[in-house]
Amino acid sequence: MDPSAGGGNASEGEEPPLTEKRIDWPAEAERIEGRLELLGGISESDGGLDRPPFTRSLRRAMEETSRWMEEAGLLPAVDSFGNLLGRAPQEGRKPALLIGSHLDTVPNGGRFDGALGILLGIAAAEILLPRARELPFAVDVLAFQEEEGARFRSGCLGSRAFLGLLESRDWALTDSRGLSLQEARDSFATDGWPRVEPYSREGIFGYLEAHIEQGPQLEALGLPLGLVAGIVGQERLLFSFHGEGGHAGCVPMASRRDALGAAAEFAIFLEEMARQQPGAVATVGELHCRPGAVNVIPKQVDLSVDLRHPKDEVLDRLSHRLQERAREIGKRRKIQVSSRRTDRLPAIGSDRGWRERLASTVGAIQGKAPQLWSGAGHDAGILGRFAPMVMLFLRCRRGISHDPAEFVSPPDIACALQAMVGFVESFLP
Ligand SMILES: [Zn+2]
Structure with missing residues (x-):
């Protein structure tokens, strides 16, 4: 809504930044926490969270995530690999700022790795929707599968497929039962979602991913958030x-x-x-x-x-x-x-200009904006080869990940959401 257009509530005056108005960050974090809890219960087997790609549990997790995307005002769709996308409704054809992470987990994994980045993206997209027209890009949310490489022993297959980078030898990779990636993908049902064409390189404005740190550095610094200098x-x-x-x-x-x-x-x-x-x-x-x-x-x-x-x-x-x-x-x-x-x-650095933007919003929230290298691979490492990429790390308890003990506190989740919204807002004219 345009506050200068008259009508509405004139006493509100100038439109303040979204990061300073009306948004109940703790309540947003609580909603994300509730969704994490729900996704954490969607597992291929009892006892521990296990959500391999191209399985019934992954499909169920996609259905829930798709519903939340819709509630946020996004239009859910799938690509030919089986990645889930929540696309911003837009009249023109602006390039997309993609915010994403992965929905698959390792066997006996934790509920924050991957899923948290997607849910933060959905919440950020929902908050930003009223400013969509003013932004130089559309905000689309991505939920990749087979990032972990736990099933086909090769990581980031979903994000590589999203960019059309898979080769025939990738499709021939097999799981422990001898099923190839091609066969697994072909037998994975994505009925009910419209299919999207691959994004062209020009159609991608850049990529933002929030992820748990998976190490102890932020906890040692006593800070909720860190910037990722790059991926080793x-x-x-x-x-x-x-x-x-x-x-x-x-x-x-x-x-x-x-x-x-x-x-x-x-x-x-x-x-x-x-x-x-x-x-x-x-x-x-x-x-x-x-x-x-x-x-x-x-x-x-x-x-x-x-x-x-x-x-x-x-x-x-x-x-x-x-x-x-x-x-x-x-x-x-x-x-x-x-x-x-x-x-x-190869090692890949995050985009310097984008890192500075993110550093200023993180600095405003917690005073400091430490930079860390990611020792683990992420989808951001693939997207960053073709477009500006930046990553935000969240402190996780005792640095533990890939384990049911994985934990990120709701106040830290609130800080991350605030930083992501602030980062996107820095592109407003
Ligand atoms: Zn991950």
Whole structure:
């Protein structure tokens, strides 16, 4: 409503910013909390929250979310992958500011990871709707699926599909029962929703995502919110150590070529290397020892490496050092070593200008606006390749996530909503 148009309540005078008027932030946070509670009960199995992509539970979560989108004045639709969109009704064709996160969870997950970002987006879109005409963009809300990669072992598939980035090898990925991504998607019912065409790059103004921090830094700082400086680069490698098997009782120590001895030395080196490089984390998460019997010398060991750092140059250097050291260990121990890179995601910084806008609204709420790097991947890392991206982190209790103990307090949720609305309002003329 235009306050200068006369009529209405003239005593209200100039239209104040939405962040300062009429909005009962604690009540908004309570409503979001109630919705989180409801979504937290929609699970594929009893005992713990488990909502994999392309399942009945995911569809039910989409139905609830779609209803809330409608209540907020948005028009729900799905894309060809099965992502849910709440689109702003608009007469012209403005590009869209997308606010989103993911609806799928890891097995035995928490109720805030992903869902909170979507519900904050819906609440923000509803609050902003009266100013929609004045904004240079439409505010659309996105609920992706298969961000976690828990089913098809590859993360952010929904956001990649949304941008048309999936290749045939992605569609051929299989779950633990041998069902391909293509088959899972094809058998997933999205009847009842209109289908939207993919957004063109020009149709995307930018992307905003709110997400739980999944780490302890904000709690340590005593602050509800943080800005995401960027999402770290990731490299995944597979190393194989080939030695010689033999009887555990009969082959003397001096003549052994134990593949596990070499792999163990390598894993310790990796840990030490990451400890000495500020900002780096490195993990051996999988290790397979063959033949794997109590009385047999390990003949072959395959292990996975997950390496992360905010700077791609540093990531390259660390990866190179690992491969060098593996070869050196192999040579000394007479073990054949091979390695291959299985995945690489470049580091991606959030948009500097957008970060400054968000910093000023966060600063106004809590005095400070700390910047953190995200060690976890997010849909924002995909969207940010093509459009300005910014992320807001919310403090989570004890830094715990991917666990039923995951928790964000309602007052912190209220702060996040206020910051998001303030950020969008900063684009008003
Ligand atoms: Zn998440």
